[in-house]
Amino acid sequence: MFDTLSSRLSDVFGKLKKRGVLSEEDVTAALREVRIALLEADVALPVVKDFINSIHENAIGEEVIRSVSPGQMVIKIVNDELTKMLGSDQAELNLAASPPAAIMMVGLQGSGKTTSTAKVASYLRNQFRKKSLMASLDVRRPAAQKQLEVLGVDADISTLPIIPFETPEMIAKRAMETARKEGYDVVILDTAGRLHIDDELMDEASAVHQICKPIETLFVADAMTGQDAVNAAGAFNEKLAMTGVVLTRIDGDARGGAALSIRSVTGCPIKLLGTGEKIDAIEVFHPERIASRILGMGDVVSLVEKASEVVEEEEAEKLAAKIQKGQFDFEDFAKQLQQVRKLGGMGGIMGMLPGSQKIKAQMGAAQVDDKALACQEAIILSMTLKERKNPKLFNGSRRRRIAAGAGTTVQEVNRLLKQFQQMSKMMKRMNKLGQKGMIRHGLPGMMGQ
Numbered sequence: 001m002f003d004t005l006s007s008r009l010s011d012v013f014g015k016l017k018k019r020g021v022l023s024e025e026d027v028t029a030a031l032r033e034v035r036i037a038l039l040e041a042d043v044a045l046p047v048v049k050d051f052i053n054s055i056h057e058n059a060i061g062e063e064v065i066r067s068v069s070p071g072q073m074v075i076k077i078v079n080d081e082l083t084k085m086l087g088s089d090q091a092e093l094n095l096a097a098s099p100p101a102a103i104m105m106v107g108l109q110g111s112g113k114t115t116s117t118a119k120v121a122s123y124l125r126n127q128f129r130k131k132s133l134m135a136s137l138d139v140r141r142p143a144a145q146k147q148l149e150v151l152g153v154d155a156d157i158s159t160l161p162i163i164p165f166e167t168p169e170m171i172a173k174r175a176m177e178t179a180r181k182e183g184y185d186v187v188i189l190d191t192a193g194r195l196h197i198d199d200e201l202m203d204e205a206s207a208v209h210q211i212c213k214p215i216e217t218l219f220v221a222d223a224m225t226g227q228d229a230v231n232a233a234g235a236f237n238e239k240l241a242m243t244g245v246v247l248t249r250i251d252g253d254a255r256g257g258a259a260l261s262i263r264s265v266t267g268c269p270i271k272l273l274g275t276g277e278k279i280d281a282i283e284v285f286h287p288e289r290i291a292s293r294i295l296g297m298g299d300v301v302s303l304v305e306k307a308s309e310v311v312e313e314e315e316a317e318k319l320a321a322k323i324q325k326g327q328f329d330f331e332d333f334a335k336q337l338q339q340v341r342k343l344g345g346m347g348g349i350m351g352m353l354p355g356s357q358k359i360k361a362q363m364g365a366a367q368v369d370d371k372a373l374a375c376q377e378a379i380i381l382s383m384t385l386k387e388r389k390n391p392k393l394f395n396g397s398r399r400r401r402i403a404a405g406a407g408t409t410v411q412e413v414n415r416l417l418k419q420f421q422q423m424s425k426m427m428k429r430m431n432k433l434g435q436k437g438m439i440r441h442g443l444p445g446m447m448g449q
């Protein structure tokens with residue numbers, strides 16, 4: 001569903017990622033393109049405005065400018081906002097009522113209420129072993145009750161026997177009584193659809209609502225109808241508190257605007273997605289997964305998340321100050337090694353980076369792998385604090401002692417010392433490139449040289 005939006009956004013971010021340093025103008029220009037992409041995807045204008053404002057505020061901040069990679073940081077901010085827009089927490093169906101728990105399905109004509117009724121019943125049976133009774137309250141469309149019955153027979157889910165000429169209220173009452181008597185866990189009420197939200201429909205829905213006291217009132221919205229679905233959901237929610245949205249036909253080529261706006265407009269979470277005509281074509285809605293699907297770069301996002309957890313800003317600043325004064329020592333080296341380890345070792349970092357093959361090859365040439373890292377760490381740990389602070393102290397006997405302590409050879413110790421010297425030199429060089437460059441690139445940046 002989000003194909004067009006997704007490719008538009010990946011173009012924008014592709015450009016952003018190529019830049020090492022981001023100015024406020026870069027971010028503003030990128031966000032202008034994001035804004036257009038969202039509007040073209042048919043996202044409601046007020047929703048787009050809030051979204052962009054909120055990203056703009058965060059993305060212009062200090063944190064981004066000084067971060068590991070500003071381009072990716074902006075993507076992370078967009079990802080977080082997008083997840084927020086979709087409703088941060090994944091919202092499960094709530095069945096915490098004394099049984100039978102009633103679920104009421106409402107929505108415009110043809111939105112997929114009847115199909116979704118059967119899908120939800122089947123989902124609850126398969127996932128939670130809940131026994132559902134389905135009842136159609138649609139007394140307007142002649143074949144409507146029969147339609148649900150047929151779906152029930154096909155999927156082996158009970159439906160309330162049809163009694164002609166009953167009103168929706170009578171059917172609702174009978175459904176609850178039958179479910180109570182016969183020990184059903186859940187009653188799912190399929191209601192009649194309308195072309196518009198009108199008073200008659202709302203009165204009928206309210207009456208049924210009073211009788212069944214549903215723990216879930218699900219608004220079924222057709223993703224293909226875009227903003228119409230959003231407006232209807234908003235209007236409906238004003239009259240009768242709904243608890244969630246089922247978004248259907250996301251298997252079609254809807255532009256995604258409905259999915260992206262409905263939560264912001266109604267304050268109600270999307271709980272389920274209809275992904276096809278078949279009974280099992282239903283999915284739980286995961287905001288963060290949809291967000292990464294839209295951005296098409298899930299793993300990069302989780303890498304940035306990991307990095308921002310681990311790389312403490314203060315540490316990075318202290319390190320930068322030390323380098324500036326030419327005071328980088330083995331303590332700092334050890335810290336950098338630990339940081340790499342926290343990120344899941346070299347392999348962990350590599351796996352998450354796009355285009356990592358090239359970097360991997362470079363790393364291979366520099367013989368940086370996890371085993372080497374562990375060995376280097378052991379060597380540093382065998383040094384005395386004084387030695388770590390003053391790398392000039394190492395003479396032959398100290399080197400032998402350290403090698404023995406780390407369970408390795410003097411050659412390895414020599415190699416590390418040489419690497420350290422090279423690194424110090426490189427840092428001085430990078431220092432000329434500016435403090436920010438150092439913070440941004442950290443150890444992997446230095447090793448890649």
Ligand SMILES: Nc1nc2c(ncn2[C@@H]2O[C@H](COP(=O)(O)OP(=O)(O)OP(=O)(O)O)[C@@H](O)[C@H]2O)c(=O)[nH]1
Nearest residue numbers: 109110111112113114115193248249274275276277
């Ligand atoms: N592709 C696709 N088709 C769906 C989906 N959900 C429902 N449909 C189809 O949409 C059509 C209408 O679905 P119904 O469940 O009858 O819709 P309704 O809201 O009950 O319609 P009324 O009772 O007339 O208001 C049917 O042909 C369904 O097969 C979906 O998620 N994907």
Ligand SMILES: [Mg+2]
Nearest residue numbers: 113114138144
């Ligand atoms: Mg129907």
